[in-house]
Amino acid sequence: MYIFLPIALTSVNLWLVISLGFFVGLLSGLFGVGGGFLMTPLLMMIGIPPTVAAASDANQIVAASASGTLAHWRLGNVDFKMGLMLLIGGFAGGALGVHIIKLLRATGGADFLIKMTYVVMLGLVGTFMFFESLHALRKKPGLPAAAPRPGRLKREKTGLWQSLPMQTYFEKSGVTHSALVPIGLGVIVGILAAIMGVGGGFLMVPVMIYMLRMPMHVVVGTSLFQIMFTCVEVTFLQAYSNHTVDFILAILLLVGSTLGAQLGTVMGRRLKGDQLKILLAMLVLAVTVKMILGLVMTPSLLLAPGGH
Amino acid sequence: MGRKTRLSSGWIAISVVAWLLLCAPTLAGALTCRVQPDRVIIGISYHGARITLDGEYSVGQDLIVEILSPPEKTELKYKGKVAGFLWMKLGSMTFENLPSIYMLFSTRPLDALLEPAVQAQQEIGYPALKAKAVIHSQKKGFDRHRWINEFFRFKEKEALYVVRPESIRAEKGHYHLDIDWPYQAPPGEYTVKVLAVENGLVKDRTHHRILVADDGLIRDLSRLARNRPALYGLLAIVVAIAVGIGVGVVFKRAGGH
DSSP states (O other): OEEEETTTTEEEEHHHHHHHHHHHHHHHHHHOOOOHHHHHHHHHHTTOOHHHHHHHHHHHHHHHHHHHHHHHHHTTOOOHHHHHHHHHHHHHHHHHHHHHHHHHHHHSOHHHHHHHHHHHHHHHHHHHHHHHHHHHHHHOTTSOTTSOOHHHHHHHHHSTGGGSSSEEEETTTTEEEETHHHHHHHHHHHHHHHHHTSOOHHHHHHIIIIISOOOHHHHHHHHHHHHHHHHHHHHHHIIIIIOOOOHHHHHHHHHHHHHHHHHHHHHHHTSOHHHHHHHHHHHHHHHHHHHHHHHHSOOSOSEEOSOO | OHHHHHHHHHHHHHHHHHHHHHHGGGSTTOOOOEEESSEEEEOTTOOOEEEEEEEEOOTTOEEEEEEEOOEEEEEEEEEEEETTTEEEEEEEEEEEEEESOEEEEESSOHHHHSOHHHHHHHTOSHHHHHHHOEEEESSTTOOHHHHHHHHHHHHHHTTSEEEETTOOEEETTEEEEEEEEOTTSOSEEEEEEEEEEETTEEEEEEEEEEEEEEOHHHHHHHHHHHHOHHHHHHHHHHHHHHHHHHHHHHHHHTTOO
């Protein structure tokens, strides 16, 4: 059964799009990532123009993350205080990142920088998470590895971060940080996300695990909460400025993704923190390998529509 | 005798008229074209259309059918190698004066029907499109011939440029052509040109049009997105949040958590 998309101006198989939404929604509920880094290329593969794919994907992530946030909130897994601070930083960083990319485009070579940043960031994050989780799984098979190690806690308490002003206790995550830390990290992730043209979930999750030392189950819920607001902003701006949000495509995707997100949350509860992390690491590494192959293999066509 | 002669002349005249009527479709200047349907409606379940062209022509002639949209400007990104091994989009390339849709069908390969000079004069085929095309690029010293060929390959991959020789069935003065109209073709008016060819020359021609228009929900959403983008954006967000929360509530009631 085929459905015609009014903004993408193309026809797609209804069940194929719903299945894509379900698969990416499952990852979203499981790992707390928006899935934009996977969904946009998948949509482009079935013939959706890149700009419409990215904008409509942001729209469907609003639904998936709203569904996921609700599910995690019921389980007590959303640190609203931390999420709000990361969000403030993320918004500021996103705005800054958009300006940086405009400057880079004017001077040329922006595409090279975007692609290389993407590959390097994904590669580093994926490799680090993979080996860290593997090490933790081998060492302490019974313990949740996201729990901060005492030695590290001691180091952090005496470190630079602990000397910053506005120290705040984040009850839900059980950590104390200066409010400037999540805001600052939010800015950095926001800049990188804007440069790479993604929501930033796959960057924010490792930041929350390794730099903010939050427990894995709270990381997923809080990340979804933050992603929901980021994608609300992106959807509105894309619809208003570029007219690239395809409402029908987003509806089809979100039918699949909201169901997938619920199932992902249930599955996530049955997996240990390190098992989740190693699965996410493998996914991130698979995307990195695909991107590297895309960069080194001769393309079948030397012309392409606009966008990244 | 005079009456007999008048009768004979009458019979001859009637016979000639009858012969003319019977053979009319096969005489020169009798090229016709019917397009069914000539109006394609894009609805919610649209996945392209099957369009049939048929008509009459003079026996002994060959036929060429050309379907095209008005010329327009297309901006694309071109790819190239960076550092000797990394393929990247390096910049923009604008193609002007080329149609967004171009389809060419014929009874025999185009080069077997018309000399290149006649193709150019009649503006038929890829070489004629190449001659008219204007390319602007950030790429310095680019090979025009190579990049127009790349443009044709890009369009063919999108099913918007089609060249199918020997696809028209022509027999005993009647021809028939089935076209799979691509769903990728945007709403608009398209020109259908039918040319009858003999001894390397175009002997007759006729034209028709195909109108592609959106309708119902597709038209309404498209207009809303274009004319009231803020409302459209807000609607998209509200529906997404409502569906997300709705599914969450349903899952809770169903015992999902």
